[in-house]
Each structure stands twice: as C-alpha cells, then as structure tokens.
Amino acid sequence: MSLSLEATEEYILLIEFVHKHLDFHNAELHSILEMHGVQIGTDCLIRELPIAGRTSEFRRPFKILSFPWSSIGCKFCLDDCDDDAKRKKCTNLVSAFSRCTLIRGVLELWGAGPTIDDCVESIRSGYYPRRHQEGKHLGSGDGAKKFEERTWSILVHTLGSTYTREEQNDMRSAFSFMNFPGRVQMKDPDDEYLFIREVELDGQGGAVYPRHSGINKQIIPENDARPPLACYFGRVLGNNGLGRNWRGSNRIEQYSLKKRCYLGPTSMDSELSLIMTNLAQIQPCGSFVFDPFVGTGSILLTAALRGAFCFGTDIDLRVLRGRNHNENISSNFKQYNLKPPELVRSDNAIYHRHFRSHLPLFDAIVTDPPYGIRAGARKSGSRKCGEVRPISDEHRYDHVAQTRPYAVSDVMSDLLNVAAMTLKMGGRLVYVIPSMSDFDERMDLPQHECLRLDYVCYQPLQTEYGRRTVTMKKVKEYDEKKRSQYLENTWINGAESAEKVANIRERLIETAKTKPGYEEKALRRKATRKATKEAKKKAKREAAAIDAASKSECL
C-alpha cells in the first residue's frame, strides 16, 4: 500500500530521528510541538508509516505528520529564518522541529511506498511537483527563488547498509523523470532531494539483516535480496541553514561535557539535559528555571542555553563554589556567554523555611535528584539522632554544620511537594529516576495531587538497570494546609515503592556479585587501586626529597 495522496489538501512531512534514546522520540516531539502551539489531532495528524507486507516489531526512526495544506503559509510556515515568521505571526515549523535534539532531519514527503517503484508511482500521481512549481509554501523574500532558477541535487540515504556509488546512481536515476529545469549543484543547492531506503534496525541502529558480513565485508546474498521495509522520497527542509543533518548542524557536540572546565561525577550528559529542557518546554526568553539539586550545574547550563534565567540550590557548598575562580559553575556559564545563575546553599528538605513565599515562581524545575548511586543525599540535622550539642557563640561562624542521610523516599516526596508549591500553573517538573527491572511505572512512581504525569521515558543502562526521565505538569493549585497529606500520599504502594528506588547501589553490587568471575575481578581491581595509591605516595615522597635537597643547596 502506498501512501494515500488522494486528499489534495494535505501537506505531509517525514521526520527522521536519530537512532538513540528511542523512548524519548515521541515525548520530545510532542512536547516541542505543544510548546509551539501545534496540536496533534487538530493542527496535524500522525500517519501510519508505509510498510512492505510484513510487520516489524522493531522501533522505526520515522514519523509522518500531515498538515492541512490550507494552514501552510498562514498558520504555519517553513522558512529558514525566523524573521519572516515573526512578521507574519505564524509558527515556523522548521525552527520548531530543529529544536528537537533527537530529530536528524525533516523531509517534505513527495512520495513513499514499500519499494522504489511504488515511491516513484506515488510521486507521479501526487501533487508535490506541481505544488513546488507554484511555490506558495517556499516563502517570499530573497530566499525564495523562482522554480526555473532553483539549483538542486538528489542524495541517497540507505540506513544500516552500504551501497556503492554506481548502485546509488541507479537508485537516483529512478527519479530523473522529474526533469527539474534548474542547474544541478551538489554543494548547498536551493533544493536538496533525498531518497531514503529503510530496513529493519535493531536497538543500536545497526541493520537486523546486514547487507555485508561483518568479518570479510562480503555481500550476504539472502540479506541483499531482502526488499526494503519502506522507501521515501522528498525535499529536505531547512536546507539553507541546517542541511540534511540537522543534528550535526545544531552542533550538539559543542555543548558536550568534555568541553567544560568544571565537572563532577554526577554531571548530566549534555544530550539528555538538552532533551530535558525540551520536555520542560523552556521558552527562548523569560523562563525561570530551578534546580534544587544543582551540583555542578550541568542541567541548568543547558536550560540557560535555551534562554532561561536559572536558579539553583544544593546542600553541598564545595560543588557550588567549585575548585577555584576559573573552575566553577559560573565559569562554565561564562564559557558559553550565558547570564550567570543564582546559587544558594540551602536544604531542599526544608525549602519552605529557607524561602519567603510559596508563590508560584518557576516556569520549570529540571533536576537529577541524588539517589545514592554516585552521590548520597544529605539533609540538615545532627549526625546522631536526638543528640544535639549546643554550639557556643564564639564557634558559631566557624562551625561546620552537620548533615545526616536523607532517605530517597523523602527526597522524592519533598521534591514533588516543592514543585507543586513553587511551579506556575502549567509549569513542568522534569526529573530523572533510576530503576531496576522490577519497577512498575504505574504503581511505583511518586505522585502528587497537584501534578499530572505527562511522559515517562525509559533509558536502558544495563540489562537489569536503567533510568526514567519523568515529566509532570502542575494542574492544580497548591494548598499549604494539605501539606502533610500530600507528603503521605507520594507513594501508592507505600514503603515498598520507595524501597525500589532507594537501595539501587546495593542491589547493583548484589547482582554483580552473582556473576561468574566477580571475586577475581574484585581482587584484581583492589590490587590495581593499591598499586596506584603506592605509586602516588612514592612520587610525592620523591618530589618532597628533591624539594628539600634543592633548598639545602640554596642555603
């Protein structure tokens, strides 16, 4: 079955995702579309992907969206720059999509089908070539050249398999019937057309039935003969700024943690934090974002990149202050030329006592709470329960405040309650929660009467263990009188659910211990650790000796 193109009033887009964070594709796209005022179901519809007579249990990195043709050019436009869209007060779909971290590129879909012939046929019977000639959707202004003058090229994209240049030329020639009048130009053409041949991909993005064998690079005949899952042909959108690989041109690389001066063991990787800022719907200007467990500020930094004004608190003064004046949270912000964040050392367990008002203040709370896997949570209080020694006045200012362990179940109930209290209506809480395979999304996630669960995205890390990114939205006014009730009702299953996220570190070690060869590995690691330590000590001793020798020489 080829894509139905009878309804002439449609405008169809093919979205290609990166084969990464598969569970986040939908949530990120929906969240960004909603933020730009595009309602799925009324403004656009999601269409079934074409498929070649078989079912695929694998996730496909494509999605087809269909907009009413009448809305293109008035409600929505597809310009490469935003100025035109702002003037016309319409939503620029290209800039909306380009904010999605996981979108690789978007095509204006001219034809699709199970085979290349179906694809050609659907272009012939479709209305895209004519529409392109008329060019209503190509915008006005300098960027929009006349059809006859537009330079063009056709590229071939065969995901998961390699084809030689000659084979690619054969595929390309199937589309030569379109006879574009403009000049062919391979580098930066006005219109870039793309033919995509989709095959089954596994979770890592490799072909399930690879064309070439991995060892001697020979063609595997039965896999080579396998028909593709689907074929697509279309015009690449955003060609004058983004090119085919949107992700590459958005240069996510430059925000990589590797490029930052100040890092900690729990810094959040830039890709996931960029996705989190999208789930949180942080606006290009005027969003106020809070992270109550700011740590090295890695999440706030990406929020600031999106244009937010940032506020962060943590109980650990050392991470807030950083190593020195050139290695701290503010220096990371300076590196990217961002407004410095506001940092306060305070305790999220008693947020309501540190801050004056319970006014809804923040547009979003984005955070990675401490779960005791890499960093244990602490809260204010005496180390030994019930034993509080008064501090004399002369020691008051030098005194190092004691902290005590902060149970994960309390971390979560306090976080949700602070979010319910301080978020603006409609504001979003996005946080990360680790879990083992026994975790049940419906029963075990913490809940709050004022917060509605919007998305849960799972990211597998090991076979048994992964983490979920949870997005909640404030839908109800917070009532301070019901505080204790809110806190009590956080866990549906009571302590049992809390237990599941609490001792992950211990449980990971437990499972590791049952694996064969654990003992030897542990011994070997211990020996290496000891050796490194000794070597360091020795180097230090030697350095001291040399130092002393040079000093005595001077004398």
Added chain:
Amino acid sequence: MRLLTHNFLRSNVKGTENGYPLIIEVTTVRCEESPVDKEFLLGLIPKVDYSALRSAVRHMGPHCDPPLPDLPEVLPSAVGDVPSLDDATISILHRVLFDVYLVEGYLVCPDTGRKFPVKDGIPNMILHEDEI
C-alpha cells in the same frame, strides 16, 4: 547573589517569627550590566516584596558604582496582573534586581541576629544542628 534572590530568602533559625527581610552587611559588591528582558521583569514584579527590595537597595546602594538611586516609595498600581511601568522605572528595577551582586558579606536575621555568610556570591543558608 542578586537582589532578586535576596527578596525571596529568609532566615529560618529555630524561634524566628518572621526572619524577613534579611539585613545586608556589604563587604564587596559587583555590578554587571545585562540586557533588559521586559516581559520577564513584569512577570516577576507582582511576586517581589517591594518594601524589602527598597530596604535592600538602601543597604547596597552606596557600595555600587554609580550608587543605586532610591526606588520610588510605591509602584504605580497594577492593571490586572501586569504593573504599568514607564521605561525609566523598568530600567531601574532591572538594574537593582539583576545587575548588582553581593559578592562577599553577610545576611543578618532581623529577629535573632544570626549572620549567614555570603562568599563568592553564594549565600550559605544552611542551619547548624542546634538551630533546626
């Protein structure tokens, strides 16, 4: 610490009634100009405690270069949720809320006199174990 943050912080020592607004003891300040985001500012104004902001400006003002001007006694009344302010007032409010930082100094609880140190621009509001 900007004065915006000061506006939301309060002392939380055991036995404090109100603990607000905190008195600022200035050692060092820093001024750094930033572009005015009018919409963001107007959204925040209704949540700012204006009299606390005025007293903070009085504490910080003489230490800034150029000194901060005194804020008008009352702000023009709001129309609906958004206050109606002229551009001059907006730029003053922007400067005092976003562009002046307390780098070193103390925040002092008005009720108990407990001093919270501010170092490298980060206020340390953590309580000692006998104050909780």
